[in-house]
Amino acid sequence: MKKALFIVLILFFSISIFSQEVTVFDGETGKPIEAVAVFNKDKSKSGVTNSDGVIDVSDFSDKELLIFTHVSYAELQLSKATVVANYNEVFLSKQSEQLDEVVVSMFKNKAKTNRIAEQIAIVSQKEIERVSPQTSADLLANIPGIKVQKSQFGGGSPVLRGMESNRVLLVVDGVRLNNAIYRKGHLQNAITVAPNLLDRTEVVFGPSSVIYGSDALGGVIHYYTKTPKLSEKNEVRSSLFSRYSTVNQETTNVFSAELRFKKWASFTSVAHSNFGDLKMGENRTHGFNDWGKVFFYSENLNGNYKETPTANSDVNLQRNTGYKQTDVLQKFYIPLSKKTDLKLNFQYSTSSDIPRFDRLTELKGGSLKFAEWYYGPQSRLLISPQLLFSPNKKWMEKGTLTLAYQNIKESRINRKFGSLNRTYRTEKVNIFSINGDFSVPLAEKRNLGYGFEMSYNDVDSTPEGKILNINNGEIIGFSGSFPVQSRYADGGSSYLSTAIYTDYRQDINSKSTLNTGIRLTNTVLKAKWNDETFIQLPNNDIQLNNTAVTATVGYVYKPTKNWQLNAVVSSGFRSPNIDDVGKVREKNDLVTVPNINLKPEYAYNAEIGIQKYFNERKFRVGANIYYTLLDNYIYREAFQLDGNTNINYDGQSLATVSNVNKGSAYVTGFTISYLGKLFNNFKTEGFITYTKGRAYDTNKPLSSIPPLFGRFELGYSDDKIEAGANLVFNARKDIEDYNIEEGIDNHQQTPIVNENATDAREKYYGTPSWITVGLYGKYKLNSSVAVQGQLTNLFDVHYKEFASGVSAPGRNLSVSLMINL
Numbered sequence: 001m002k003k004a005l006f007i008v009l010i011l012f013f014s015i016s017i018f019s020q021e022v023t024v025f026d027g028e029t030g031k032p033i034e035a036v037a038v039f040n041k042d043k044s045k046s047g048v049t050n051s052d053g054v055i056d057v058s059d060f061s062d063k064e065l066l067i068f069t070h071v072s073y074a075e076l077q078l079s080k081a082t083v084v085a086n087y088n089e090v091f092l093s094k095q096s097e098q099l100d101e102v103v104v105s106m107f108k109n110k111a112k113t114n115r116i117a118e119q120i121a122i123v124s125q126k127e128i129e130r131v132s133p134q135t136s137a138d139l140l141a142n143i144p145g146i147k148v149q150k151s152q153f154g155g156g157s158p159v160l161r162g163m164e165s166n167r168v169l170l171v172v173d174g175v176r177l178n179n180a181i182y183r184k185g186h187l188q189n190a191i192t193v194a195p196n197l198l199d200r201t202e203v204v205f206g207p208s209s210v211i212y213g214s215d216a217l218g219g220v221i222h223y224y225t226k227t228p229k230l231s232e233k234n235e236v237r238s239s240l241f242s243r244y245s246t247v248n249q250e251t252t253n254v255f256s257a258e259l260r261f262k263k264w265a266s267f268t269s270v271a272h273s274n275f276g277d278l279k280m281g282e283n284r285t286h287g288f289n290d291w292g293k294v295f296f297y298s299e300n301l302n303g304n305y306k307e308t309p310t311a312n313s314d315v316n317l318q319r320n321t322g323y324k325q326t327d328v329l330q331k332f333y334i335p336l337s338k339k340t341d342l343k344l345n346f347q348y349s350t351s352s353d354i355p356r357f358d359r360l361t362e363l364k365g366g367s368l369k370f371a372e373w374y375y376g377p378q379s380r381l382l383i384s385p386q387l388l389f390s391p392n393k394k395w396m397e398k399g400t401l402t403l404a405y406q407n408i409k410e411s412r413i414n415r416k417f418g419s420l421n422r423t424y425r426t427e428k429v430n431i432f433s434i435n436g437d438f439s440v441p442l443a444e445k446r447n448l449g450y451g452f453e454m455s456y457n458d459v460d461s462t463p464e465g466k467i468l469n470i471n472n473g474e475i476i477g478f479s480g481s482f483p484v485q486s487r488y489a490d491g492g493s494s495y496l497s498t499a500i501y502t503d504y505r506q507d508i509n510s511k512s513t514l515n516t517g518i519r520l521t522n523t524v525l526k527a528k529w530n531d532e533t534f535i536q537l538p539n540n541d542i543q544l545n546n547t548a549v550t551a552t553v554g555y556v557y558k559p560t561k562n563w564q565l566n567a568v569v570s571s572g573f574r575s576p577n578i579d580d581v582g583k584v585r586e587k588n589d590l591v592t593v594p595n596i597n598l599k600p601e602y603a604y605n606a607e608i609g610i611q612k613y614f615n616e617r618k619f620r621v622g623a624n625i626y627y628t629l630l631d632n633y634i635y636r637e638a639f640q641l642d643g644n645t646n647i648n649y650d651g652q653s654l655a656t657v658s659n660v661n662k663g664s665a666y667v668t669g670f671t672i673s674y675l676g677k678l679f680n681n682f683k684t685e686g687f688i689t690y691t692k693g694r695a696y697d698t699n700k701p702l703s704s705i706p707p708l709f710g711r712f713e714l715g716y717s718d719d720k721i722e723a724g725a726n727l728v729f730n731a732r733k734d735i736e737d738y739n740i741e742e743g744i745d746n747h748q749q750t751p752i753v754n755e756n757a758t759d760a761r762e763k764y765y766g767t768p769s770w771i772t773v774g775l776y777g778k779y780k781l782n783s784s785v786a787v788q789g790q791l792t793n794l795f796d797v798h799y800k801e802f803a804s805g806v807s808a809p810g811r812n813l814s815v816s817l818m819i820n821l
Contacts, residue, residue: 022083024053024068027093028199029333030229030260031341036070036092051338057083068092072110074102105202105224109439109449115505115513117554117566119205119609119624119671121145125226128195130722130776132243132790132816134250134273135191135325136198140221143203144687145624145671147706148190151746151805153248153278153321154354154375155188160205161626162667162693162705163218167574171212172223173345174437175384175404178215179429180457180495180525180578181488184634184659185703185744186803190221192349192380194271194327196241196254199226205671206626207572207603210517210552213453213499214575217603217628227343228258228265228333235260240819247812248322249276264334271327278321280807281798286768288751292798292807294318298360300371300415301353305468305475309368309417316798318806320355340389347382354378358749358805359414368417376411376426399438406431412487415468420479423650424464425487432456445507449517450500457495459578461488483533485584485649491528491541493578498522503552515554522547523575527582527596534649535584535593536642542596544581548573562617566609566624575600580634580659584649588743591649593641595658604629619676630665633695636742663697667705686712703744706802707733707767722778722788727771733802735766746803770799788816 024036032053039046040060049055060066060080068076073092083090102113102122113120121143123131133139137156141148149157149164157164165187170177172193182189201223208216241254256269280292296309297319312319332344359373384404390397411426433455440448463484469477503517525544529537552570559565576598585592607626613619638645639658646653673687688710693702708731715724738745740760750764757763773795778788796811 020056020058020084020088021054022057022088022090024049024055024090024092026073027091028227028229029341030231030265031335033070033073033092036068036073039067040064041067071112074112105222109437109447109503109505111447111505114558114564115507115515115556117513117515117556117568117609118208119145119566119607119626121203121205123201125199128198128201129788129818130778132776132788132814133195134245134252134275136193136195136201136223137188137190139195139198139201140190140203142711143201144673144685144711145205145689146203147689147709147802149186149704149801149803151186151188152355152357153275153318153806154191154323154325154351155186156190157186157188158190158221159704159706160203160218160221161628161669162691162702164704166215166577166579167217169208169212169216169220170223171220172347172382173225173384174386174400174402174435175382175406175433176212176215176455177380177406179406179408179431180459180493181427181429181583182215182577183579183583184636189378189380191325192327192378193223193225193347194254194273194325194349196252196271197225197269197327197329199224205624206568206607206628207550207552207570207605210501210503210519210550210570213497213519213521214523214548214573214600217572217574217601217630225329225331225345225347226256226267226269227331228267229260230262230265230333230335231260232262233260234262238821241816243814243816245812245814247809248278250274250814264332266333267329267331269329273325274322275324276322278318278806279810280316280318281793281796281810282316283796284798286751286770286799288765288768291751292800294361296368298368298371298417301355301374303475305470305473306371307417316810318357320360321357321806323354324352326350339391340387343386343388345382345384345386347384348380350379351375351377353413356412358746361805370414371417371419372413372415372422374413376413376424377409379407379409381405381407393440395440396438397440399436402433402435402437404431404433404435406433419651420468420470421482421651422466422468423484424462424466425484426462426464427487428460428462430458447505448502449504450502452501453497453499455497457578459488459493459495461486461490461493463487463490483531485534486531487584488578489527489529489582491530493525493527493582495526495578496524497575511558513556515556516552518549518551520547520549521573521575525576525578525581527578529582529594534647537594537596538642539596542581544576544596544598546575546600548575548600548602562613564609564611564613566607566611568605568607568609570605572603572605573600574603574634576634576659586649586654588748589652589654590657590743591647591654592636593639593647593656593658595639595660598634598659599632599661601633601661602631604631615677615679619674619678621674623670623672625670627668628666630667632661632663633665634659635662635695636660636744662695665693665695665697665702667691667693667702681716681718682714683717684712684714686710700741701737701739703739703742704803705737707731707737707769720780722776724776726774726776728774729771730767730769730799730802732769733767735761735764738764738766744803746805749800749803749805767802768799770797772797772799784820786818788818790814 036049147159166182205219237258252273254271259266293315330346354375387401408429415422437451463486465482465484466478467480469479499521501519529540554568582594609624611622669691675685693705713726774792776790
């Protein structure tokens with residue numbers, strides 16, 4: 001008996017000594033990962049993690065290199081000794097020094113970039129911290145191939161491949177931000193997600209309607225907010241981010257708290273920014289000495305009243321550009337079982353009144369036209385439970401079910417000088433959506449994805465006119481009211497979109513991958529107009545029903561380890577939304593009126609890409625060339641409403657325009673880029689983007705086509721220090737390349753070369769070229785505290801981004817403090 005007991009004890013201690021179990025965790029969620037392959041360099045030893053993410057590595061020697069691979073994560077290589085020193089815990093992430101190993105999620109089924117044919121861009125949390133953008137629009141402006149337009153400082157309209165606003169799809173955490181009143185022209189909603197709340201941003205260029213449906217003609221911008229992690233040990237982590245910028249006296253403060261437990265986790269973050277009036281650059285190298293200067297401004301904001309414009313004591317200070325914004329993120333992560341997780345996502349963004357700077361500087365008869373023109377507080381509420389499950393069945397390996405409710409509120413308030421009539425136009429949108437995305441491996445390296453989507457938008461548009469009551473130069477209330485035309489159908493409107501899709505990805509062999517997909521989408525728009533005081537339509541109660549089938553075929557070919565060739569043929573469409581069909585608004589004395597006969601526009605795209613890798617695939621040079629054919633494209637032009645070419649709008653008889661379907665047009669261009677490590681601690685990146693777009697049927701330039709632009713950057717980093725410099729440039733865009741008719745390009749915002757000319761192409765110059773230089777640096781005081789500084793527009797150059805109504809920031813010094821506990 002004693003002998004048997006002795007043998008059992010020997011076996012027990014042997015197992016304890018020689019059995020070395022390693023647990024592999026998801027670096028984003030902290031949850032164990034099943035089916036991670038682990039092997040040594042020559043693959044003579046291998047194993048796979050079990051359902052608890054555990055693998056026994058006893059057979060591997062301490063000096064051996066362990067390679068961890070999984071289809072949904074970047075490959076990780078660690079010595080066994082390093083793993084043991086890290087308490088036998090390994091964390092896999094979506095990022096990798098080997099650029100083709102980066103994993104993207106925006107195709108619904110996670111895939112590594114070396115299996116994706118489309119042009120994509122990924123900005124990690126680390127990059128977001130380094131760029132330190134004031135808004136998410138400023139973050140997008142740093143991404144290769146994206147140009148950002150601003151009508152006021154409190155905004156930013158991204159342009160992808162000559163497409164913007166409702167032709168570009170914004171997504172946050174799997175939920176569409178585009179709604180039924182996303183407009184054609186310039187859209188400022190990209191800023192409603194604070195950059196400090198983001199874990200990463202992924203962008204896919206070109207029509208992506210197979211996965212995302214309508215609106216994704218130019219591409220998709222997908223924001224992913226931070227998610228809490230699980231932990232075997234109870235942990236409480238907190239962080240503080242604080243920044244001050246000189247160019248607009250900006251102060252931004254972000255406080256975050258993360259609770260990590262074994263069975264649930266929570267992340268809470270509150271961000272608040274206060275932006276003052278923006279100072280433009282004073283060095284006018286373009287030669288137009290007065291261009292952009294603000295000689296007069298209105299003091300009729302924040303409840304003040306003044307009958308006449310005020311002379312600006314500093315003509316380079318863009319008064320009425322400041323605003324405030326607050327963003328709140330609350331996210332819970334709860335594993336319901338080994339195969340089922342629940343994420344609860346709460347987001348709220350709100351702002352102060354945001355002055356519309358380009359309208360407040362608009363002249364009529366040589367004097368300012370508007371005493372008041374501002375957006376009321378723009379608010380966005382998102383409540384989204386998301387269920388992630390892995391049944392590992394033949395018909396479904398894993399899936400995600402995302403439910404969402406969004407409440408959007410925005411308003412426009414304006415009043416002209418010489419008038420006491422203030423108009424209010426308020427819009428409220430309630431959005432209910434559900435997405436199901438599923439995948440199943442048909443065989444090794446063959447993946448089938450499928451899913452469905454349903455989204456319902458309910459739009460309420462309310463107009464109101466109030467007459468100010470003034471006493472001794474102060475607004476003391478209102479003395480009466482007057483009728484105002486609503487921006488959208490005053491009887492209410494709705495927009496329903498339903499879709500099903502499937503996509504297939506297969507590695508044909510070790511050198512090539514095929515990507516295909518198809519989607520069926522149906523949209524139903526309903527709108528009802530009650531008030532006929534200003535507008536009489538042929539039909540006041542309309543319903544538009546549109547159906548489209550879109551498809552994509554992509555091919556990736558890797559002839560050698562360091563070369564990759566991509567080709568994509570895809571189609572996309574955009575079904576007219578409520579803003580396209582039923583908007584009424586004035587700009588430049590032209591009134592946009594409804595066109596209830598508008599049809600969908602379609603895009604057919606072909607592109608090729610080439611990438612060359614160096615330095616063990618840690619450096620990449622690439623180029624993407626594309627051609628997109630637009631058919632039945634939507635265009636704004638002169639329009640007769642019930643036989644009339646004019647309408648009474650806010651007390652004036654003004655000419656009418658509307659969105660109409662035209663024939664065919666094209667957009668073509670390329671992006672050349674490079675990215676990666678040069679040697680040791682040095683890294684670099686850069687890009688050049690060129691775009692051209694014209695209509696075949698009219699031979700006119702298309703709107704929203706930016707001039708040649710690019711960015712180059714060189715950086716150094718070690719354990720304590722990060723430093724670098726960048727150069728940003730923008731070529732000239734000649735007035736001949738502007739679309740004058742639609743007005744979206746804002747040619748009136750460019751320098752005047754002939755004041756007396758009546759032809760816009762003889763009167764205006766177009767966009768002058770410009771170059772800026774910037775510096776940045778970061779120093780880690782210890783593992784918890786870091787200080788970062790940026791000096792942008794070093795030479796204080798004056799310029800305006802293409803189609804923008806506000807001059808870009810001048811020389812700016814920003815200093816940030818980051819504390820992680």
